[in-house]
Amino acid sequence: MARRCAVVGIGQTDYRRQLDVTLDGLVRWAALDALEDAGMSFTDIDAIVIGKAPDALEAVMMPELSLADALGAVGKPIHRVHTAGSVGASTAITGATLVESGRYDRVLVVCYEKQSEGNATWALSGGRSGGQGAGGTFAPWIRSYISRSGAPEHIGWKIAVKDRQNALKNPHAHLRIEDISIEKVKESPMLWDPLHFLESCPSSDGAAAVVLGSEDVARRGPRPPAWVIAHAKRTEFSSFPGRDTVRPVAGVDCAEALYAKAGVTDPLRQIDCAELYVPFSWYEPMWLEGHLITPEAEGWKLTDAGDTELSGSFPVNPSGGVLSSNPIGASGLIRCLEAANQVRGTAGDYQVDGAKVALGHAYGGAAQYFAMWIVSAELEPDFG
Amino acid sequence: MSAVPREVAVVATSQTNAYRLFNDSEPKLIMRCVNDLLEQTGLERDALEFTIAGSCDYLSGMPFAFVMNIDGVGAWPPVYESHVEMDGAWALFEAWLRLQLGDIDVAVVIGSGKSSPGRPREVFPLQTDPYVMAPLGMDPVSLAGIQARALLDAGKAAERDFAEVVARSRRDARQNPHAQLATESTVDELLAAPYFSAPLRMHDLPPVSDGAAAVVIAAGDRARELTDRPAWIRDMDHRIESHHPGLRDLTRSVSTELAAERVALADGPIDVAELMVNYSPEELILRDALGLSNGTAVNPSGGPLAGHPVMATGLVRVIEVAERVRSGSASRGVAHASSGPCLQQNLLCVLEEGG
Numbered sequence: 135m136a137r138r139c140a141v142v143g144i145g146q147t148d149y150r151r152q153l154d155v156t157l158d159g160l161v162r163w164a165a166l167d168a169l170e171d172a173g174m175s176f177t178d179i180d181a182i183v184i185g186k187a188p189d190a191l192e193a194v195m196m197p198e199l200s201l202a203d204a205l206g207a208v209g210k211p212i213h214r215v216h217t218a219g220s221v222g223a224s225t226a227i228t229g230a231t232l233v234e235s236g237r238y239d240r241v242l243v244v245c246y247e248k249q250s251e252g253n254a255t256w257a258l259s260g261g262r263s264g265g266q267g268a269g270g271t272f273a274p275w276i277r278s279y280i281s282r283s284g285a286p287e288h289i290g291w292k293i294a295v296k297d298r299q300n301a302l303k304n305p306h307a308h309l310r311i312e313d314i315s316i317e318k319v320k321e322s323p324m325l326w327d328p329l330h331f332l333e334s335c336p337s338s339d340g341a342a343a344v345v346l347g348s349e350d351v352a353r354r355g356p357r358p359p360a361w362v363i364a365h366a367k368r369t370e371f372s373s374f375p376g377r378d379t380v381r382p383v384a385g386v387d388c389a390e391a392l393y394a395k396a397g398v399t400d401p402l403r404q405i406d407c408a409e410l411y412v413p414f415s416w417y418e419p420m421w422l423e424g425h426l427i428t429p430e431a432e433g434w435k436l437t438d439a440g441d442t443e444l445s446g447s448f449p450v451n452p453s454g455g456v457l458s459s460n461p462i463g464a465s466g467l468i469r470c471l472e473a474a475n476q477v478r479g480t481a482g483d484y485q486v487d488g489a490k491v492a493l494g495h496a497y498g499g500a501a502q503y504f505a506m507w508i509v510s511a512e513l514e515p516d517f518g
Numbered sequence: 519m520s521a522v523p524r525e526v527a528v529v530a531t532s533q534t535n536a537y538r539l540f541n542d543s544e545p546k547l548i549m550r551c552v553n554d555l556l557e558q559t560g561l562e563r564d565a566l567e568f569t570i571a572g573s574c575d576y577l578s579g580m581p582f583a584f585v586m587n588i589d590g591v592g593a594w595p596p597v598y599e600s601h602v603e604m605d606g607a608w609a610l611f612e613a614w615l616r617l618q619l620g621d622i623d624v625a626v627v628i629g630s631g632k633s634s635p636g637r638p639r640e641v642f643p644l645q646t647d648p649y650v651m652a653p654l655g656m657d658p659v660s661l662a663g664i665q666a667r668a669l670l671d672a673g674k675a676a677e678r679d680f681a682e683v684v685a686r687s688r689r690d691a692r693q694n695p696h697a698q699l700a701t702e703s704t705v706d707e708l709l710a711a712p713y714f715s716a717p718l719r720m721h722d723l724p725p726v727s728d729g730a731a732a733v734v735i736a737a738g739d740r741a742r743e744l745t746d747r748p749a750w751i752r753d754m755d756h757r758i759e760s761h762h763p764g765l766r767d768l769t770r771s772v773s774t775e776l777a778a779e780r781v782a783l784a785d786g787p788i789d790v791a792e793l794m795v796n797y798s799p800e801e802l803i804l805r806d807a808l809g810l811s812n813g814t815a816v817n818p819s820g821g822p823l824a825g826h827p828v829m830a831t832g833l834v835r836v837i838e839v840a841e842r843v844r845s846g847s848a849s850r851g852v853a854h855a856s857s858g859p860c861l862q863q864n865l866l867c868v869l870e871e872g873g
Contacts, residue, residue: 203761211757231615
């Protein structure tokens, strides 16, 4: 019954510190970039969906109100999503829902964060100074993963290097560390054992946008559409006795629902590449396993064999990922739109050869919120 | 833009009282509503196929405050859910569209907020002080005062009209068991009160409230199975205006007019209208924008002037209309929700019996 939906335009700002751009300027930059890509202007848009992490990160309450003018939303619906770190992907999914519902034909989805305007670690610690931040929350679970999976310690370093090397090919990326190396990563300061400084995401500024269109709109657009063939979300409590924080059930359930909807039975073979939300190096194998792409304790082997590199059999984060750019509220949408870039063949220097089906993913909270979509160059991909 | 394919109805509603101070957590408020809905519908928790909530971190004074709220909903085994940093009425909008996809039939929609721990007049200026401007501390009460003044200056209203809205709303609230302020006052008594933020008097303002509200919505035959009296959502729409009050005619609500046109409000009689009148002059603007006649009962619950659980207030309007449709006392009604200073953003939901 649902109508089909496709990504018909993609826009991104630069993700470096943007001290000379206002919040209005930042979101408008990404929106205009996406509209130009779609061959549209603001007047073509039926509705706007905006997402970001907590308002407290920039101290602007309900920013959809003050950003309405910059986003061409005056006289239109604007809808605001907030689902913690997964928000970027959740916002993309809400936008897709608006199109699939039959109500709107062209929806502009915009997400942003401007970390230079606030103190993310304060906010990520629930607004308490001196808190543990996200790294402090995740480090024990990463240690637990290492002990469960038997992964060697160099896996984290390897991912940190791979994603930064990919970022050198992405003109939007925040971090560009030309001389990145295993040595450099392991010699960088230890932040939260086992996470070194260079195994952690940066504090970035930036906005990302997509224009989503109905099937009719997509077929008339100037770009090849990236069809949204499935999306899924799952949430569980942040803490309770017996919770598996390494491999949260919500993440497993979300992947199962996603693959079932898409008709994917063997994700490692049927999906060509993935943009996974990896804010700390070790989350690459944790999500490869936690989202059923590999069996348990096998994800790190894929990484170790080089299969997740740009030229590998299952490239992960060809754009450089969250490890290279983390405008928090936008990071999930960036994963979703980079998946679309791959299947459209518009990923430039970090294009994965022959990518037709790609996964975009985000997680948030205490690894308890999951949002994912699969995009494809074909409306009805044949997974044979 | 086009019509949506599926009929969806409100099949059960729940709201807490509007409390001046609810001395317990926000999840507890939510849990009361969700448990009440499960009891009313006989549904098990896992039959709620999609959950969506509206709340505000800033009211709680804490980033990620909404994460705690899922404790009040239940999320084990994991659930399919989402969250808007908006009034629960916008959560309803998303849920209503989500059910159009056809793969799920039942959703629960929640709105919740506790204003009591903070000082709303100090919190809400964060909507109007984006860092590109000088921090003016421009608060919603002052802005509502400017809007009221614009109405007076344009000759569209007199202070007596504001007082009449208040007298009627708080009198009607005496029939509303959830109301926080339910008083009997004459218009002359109200006009004798001193100004608070001229031309507004304290009684022109909503109370500071804590509270939550929730509804179950269901599609088609599933709605008919769950209740004998569904309140069908005929249409919904919402629109925003410029953030800059100086760019707007504050005596009109253009976004409400646009939404009313989109939902074809004028196509039939409107028995009841529950409007998010946070400040009494807003009722005059909204009546005008909606083209309401004397045949429409406006805010029979007392409206937000009798209880204003921020982030639930709009969803409560939907509940008040839905319950009147469900009880048969109204056959068609409109619920209104608003966000932002001076009615910047407005949502309409048309509910009907039958069908």
